[in-house]
Amino acid sequence: MPNKNMLAGLRCPRCASAEPFDIVVTGWASVYDNKCVDIRNVNWHDTDLCICKKCGYGGVINDFKCSEPMDIPTFETAYISTGHITEEDSHKLNDNAWKEDSEHSDIIISHYAGWIIWVPESSEFFENLGMSDDFMRLLRIVESGGFTMLYLSGGAPLVNGLRKFSW
Known part of the structure; x- marks a missing residue:
C-alpha cells in the first residue's frame, strides 16, 4: 500500500x-x-x-x-490516598456507599481499594454523616480545584499539605 x-x-x-x-x-x-x-x-x-x-x-x-x-x-477526577482520611471516616464511607435503596446511592461507590465520590453538591450530605473536619477540608480542596470525582484509593499518592492518618 x-x-x-x-x-x-x-x-x-x-x-x-x-x-x-x-x-x-x-x-x-x-x-x-x-x-x-x-x-x-x-x-x-x-x-x-x-x-x-x-x-x-x-x-x-x-x-x-x-x-x-x-x-x-469528560470530567476530572482527583486521585488521592486513603491515608488522608480517618479510620472513622472510612467506616462512614463504607456504611453509606452505594446501596440500591438509598436516595444518595450516586454519591459514594465502594471500590476494592477505596471509594469513588461524586463531589458536586455533596458537602451537605457528608456534613450530615458527621464526617471529620479533615475530610470536609479535603472535599472543599477537591471541589475548588474543579474536580467532579474524588477517587480515594490505598494505591494513590499522598499529597503534601494534607494531614496523614495511619490505621
Whole structure:
C-alpha cells in the first residue's frame, strides 16, 4: 500500500484530528536487533486498535471513520490516598456507599481499594454523616480545584499539605 492517503477518511472522534495515530497493523519489515526497517505491505482492519496521538483517545479503526467529532463528555477526577482520611471516616464511607435503596446511592461507590465520590453538591450530605473536619477540608480542596470525582484509593499518592492518618 503506498504511503499516500493511508489515513483518508479517518478522524479522531474526540478531537477531530486527522493524524497522527498509533494503529495496530499487519505487514512485513526487516527486523534487526536494534532497528526495524523496510516496512511494507501495511494493512489494518476495521476492528484493529487505533489511538489518537493528539488527545490519547483509543478505540478501533471503525470508531475513527467519522466526519464530525463526537461530543464525548469528560470530567476530572482527583486521585488521592486513603491515608488522608480517618479510620472513622472510612467506616462512614463504607456504611453509606452505594446501596440500591438509598436516595444518595450516586454519591459514594465502594471500590476494592477505596471509594469513588461524586463531589458536586455533596458537602451537605457528608456534613450530615458527621464526617471529620479533615475530610470536609479535603472535599472543599477537591471541589475548588474543579474536580467532579474524588477517587480515594490505598494505591494513590499522598499529597503534601494534607494531614496523614495511619490505621
